[in-house]
Amino acid sequence: QKEVEQNSGPLSVPEGAIASLNCTYSDRGSQSFFWYRQYSGKSPELIMSIYSNGDKEDGRFTAQLNKASQYVSLLIRDSQPSDSATYLCAVTGGYQKVTFGTGTKLQVIP
Amino acid sequence: DGGITQSPKYLFRKEGQNVTLSCEQNLNHDAMYWYRQDPGQGLRLIYYSQIVNDFQKGDIAEGYSVSREKKESFPLTVTSAQKNPTAFYLCASSKVGQGNIQHFGDGTRLSIL
Numbered sequence: 001q002k003e004v005e006q007n008s009g010p011l012s013v014p015e016g017a018i019a020s021l022n023c024t025y026s027d028r029g030s031q032s033f034f035w036y037r038q039y040s041g042k043s044p045e046l047i048m049s050i051y052s053n054g055d056k057e058d059g060r061f062t063a064q065l066n067k068a069s070q071y072v073s074l075l076i077r078d079s080q081p082s083d084s085a086t087y088l089c090a091v092t093g094g095y096q097k098v099t100f101g102t103g104t105k106l107q108v109i110p
Numbered sequence: 111d112g113g114i115t116q117s118p119k120y121l122f123r124k125e126g127q128n129v130t131l132s133c134e135q136n137l138n139h140d141a142m143y144w145y146r147q148d149p150g151q152g153l154r155l156i157y158y159s160q161i162v163n164d165f166q167k168g169d170i171a172e173g174y175s176v177s178r179e180k181k182e183s184f185p186l187t188v189t190s191a192q193k194n195p196t197a198f199y200l201c202a203s204s205k206v207g208q209g210n211i212q213h214f215g216d217g218t219r220l221s222i223l
Contacts, residue, residue: 032210043200100153
């Protein structure tokens with residue numbers, strides 16, 4: 001079982017729709033959870049961080065964390081073509097080690 | 111401006127050659143990381159360091175070596191023992207204790223001649 005799992009996609013959504021990206025993790029002791037966006041050929045950039053159960057909203061982005069189900073998600077409202085990228089889920093576990101998922105490719109269709 | 115500088119942007123390695131990738135940060139971060147990314151894949155941790163003169167192996171350390179003699183610098187050497195070095199290499203840094211939010215450099219693309 002992979003430590004951090006994501007559906008590789010591509011996930012295609014029409015412009016203006018809500019994109020829903022999901023991630024599961026195996027280490028119950030994980031404490032910190034992140035979503036990074038990576039454009040092709042570029043380095044990842046932080047979109048959201050979440051540390052406690054529930055929802056965290058920042059503009060068009062909402063991160064959701066459910067530690068009991070070991071599940072973290074990212075919702076993107078009013079999706080724009082500029083949101084087309086690969087979204088990486090990252091989890092911090094023991095010894096401050098950060099583990100990344102393989103990423104979900106999002107395509108927003110104009 | 112504070113940030114992370116990786117050099118070179120592109121690097122070519124001959125068979126049997128060791129090459130060193132540079133990573134420098136002026137963010138005053140304690141922790142530094144090296145990741146490898148293959149096409150269509152996520153990031154895999156090679157080495158990380160939380161303090162000067164100390165570092166730990168990540169998931170794919172074989173064929174790589176690092177040093178952390180200064181807080182600002184964390185160079186990665188890709189040795190000849192790494193038989194498939196072609197990849198995108200990313201260096202990151204973070205403050206210890208802030209959930210390890212990773213700040214990335216622009217990366218180095220390594221290819222075999």
